[in-house]
Amino acid sequence: MVHVVYGDGKGTLVLSQALEAVPGVPEADDQYGFSLAVYDADLDGCSDLVVGDPYEDIGAVPDSGVVHVIYGSVSGLNAGGTAAKEFYQGSGARLGGGPETDDWVGYAVAAGKTSSGTPFLLIGVPGESIADVEDAGGFHYLSGTAMTTAFVHQDTDVAGAVAGTAERDDRFGSSLAATPTHFGVGTPGEALGTVPFAGGVGFFSHALTSGSPKPLGGIGQDQDAVSGDEQVGDQFGAAVAMVPYRASGATSTAESLLVVGTPGQDLKTTVDAGSVQVFKLAVNGTFTETAAIDQNLDGVDGEAEAGDFFGKQLAAVNSSPNATSTATTTRLAIGVPGEESSEEHPEKGGVLIVPLVGAPGASDRWIDPGYGIGSLPAPRMLAGLSLAASPSLLYVGSPYGPAEARAVYGFPWNVASGGAPTQVIKPGEGGIPETGVAFGATVR
Structure with a gap:
């Protein structure tokens, strides 16, 4: 799961594969959000979010991996009508090659x-x-x-x-x-x-x-x-x-x-x-x-x-x-x-x-x-x-240690x-859901 915290107190957003607009479905050990990057992919002046999910299964191929580009707009991420793009290795996919076990597509992104x-x-x-x-x-x-x-x-x-x-x-x-x-x-x-x-x-x-x-x-x-x-x-x-x-x-x-x-x-x-x-x-x-x-x-x-x-x-x-x-x-x-x-x-x-x-x-x-x-x-x-x-x-x-210490700190x-x-930034505050297992394991 990825928590997006907008600047200037403009709220928060939760992104996961449980959302209809995000490709795929939640599966055990996916670790959606293992890697993150931000850039303007379509040059529309709004930031777009890259989400790496290296342990995603592609069909019956375990841990082949996938990357999503989720588009931003003046209304926020995933709210401007441009569908998220999915990148993986396989037939009909946007990336070359074929899916293999433990490829870990998206282990790192920049x-x-x-x-x-x-x-x-x-x-x-x-x-x-x-x-x-x-x-x-x-x-x-x-x-x-x-x-x-x-x-x-x-x-x-x-x-x-x-x-x-x-x-x-x-x-x-x-x-x-x-x-x-x-x-x-x-x-x-x-x-x-x-x-x-x-x-x-x-x-x-x-x-x-x-x-x-x-x-x-x-x-x-x-x-x-x-x-x-x-x-x-x-x-x-x-x-x-x-x-x-x-x-x-x-x-x-x-x-x-x-x-x-x-x-x-x-x-x-x-x-x-x-x-x-x-x-x-x-x-x-x-x-x-x-x-x-x-x-x-x-x-x-x-x-x-x-x-x-x-x-x-x-x-x-x-x-x-x-x-x-x-x-x-x-x-x-x-x-x-x-x-x-x-x-x-x-x-x-x-x-x-x-x-x-x-x-x-x-x-x-x-x-x-x-x-x-x-x-x-x-x-x-x-x-x-x-x-x-x-x-x-x-x-x-x-992300680890006592629950009350789990947070993201900006210095x-x-x-x-x-x-x-x-x-x-911590679970249960500022509009962020209270549950936060490994909250902040990846930050961008």
Whole structure:
């Protein structure tokens, strides 16, 4: 189920497959709303909602997955007369290929407009088999208001080779992020040499060649230009985020900052502490690492501990994309779901907020359950698994733990450590139905 909260107190809306206007029917374990994106798909000036349902059964094929685009209007979502569109793999479907068990269409989605104003939608299919290579993964790229589609995987033959090759358990398409000039695709299961599940990220331009986006390159910890060492189970690329970037003196915002989470990274003997790296992407596809962040870095709040999984989730913002990027305008939230501040509250979780430009520890902030994120810390709340960015607020979902703590909290990006949210959205308040199992597990 998806709860839509309109701005300026204009009410709420509940979307699910129980509605006649939404394709399909509710089924056990669908997890409708597992992924979300917002963009103007038809260029009518109203936001449209993308809903991923990766565990939807297509016919008798379990967990093949589906994505819905639900159209907005001046009267609200799903209220303007344009029927929702359904995207799945199968006979007569809008996406190429056929449905297969555990394809997970819609496990990740990302959407927006290119620098030329063309709407685009990315749909991850991390469980897709490429030929006889199981779980190699791929993604669908939908371009323009006509939503012309192209399917891309690591063996796709396009101008400028896609980084890597299709291998078992790569899970290419598990994570997606985009700006108007670039987009990134996470491959957390990528093997680097003999190191399994080390991970990698491919990045692309929105420029189309024969309908497919142009590959620009790939990033992995086996490259000299990338800090850190590839390790078993690092899962480099398990989370990605991107924002537009404009250097001082530049006349346009043509570059991007790509943020990559590596939640399984071991820091010396500290297993699964996790780390995050930031890369600047040039228009021509060259990249430069600008920051490597972990909780052992000078000035950064906290201390790296085993099982923190620092970087498991990310959210980033550039609140002034048409001006020079600064530490104030470009901010990054890093989810640390395994964090625990005491033996009483194991895996309580937390969120670290850092600048994307300049030293990460220069203006970092920390919030966690009982310290900004509600008032009730408890074991295994896993705070930091649900994050979203708007230009003005960082949204933190708190779907687990005590029922009274389950909510979505909106924090100013400059919130002080432990500071209070300026918005709280929770079941039973503001027109939202009182029932809220896992409320806020995904936020957009």
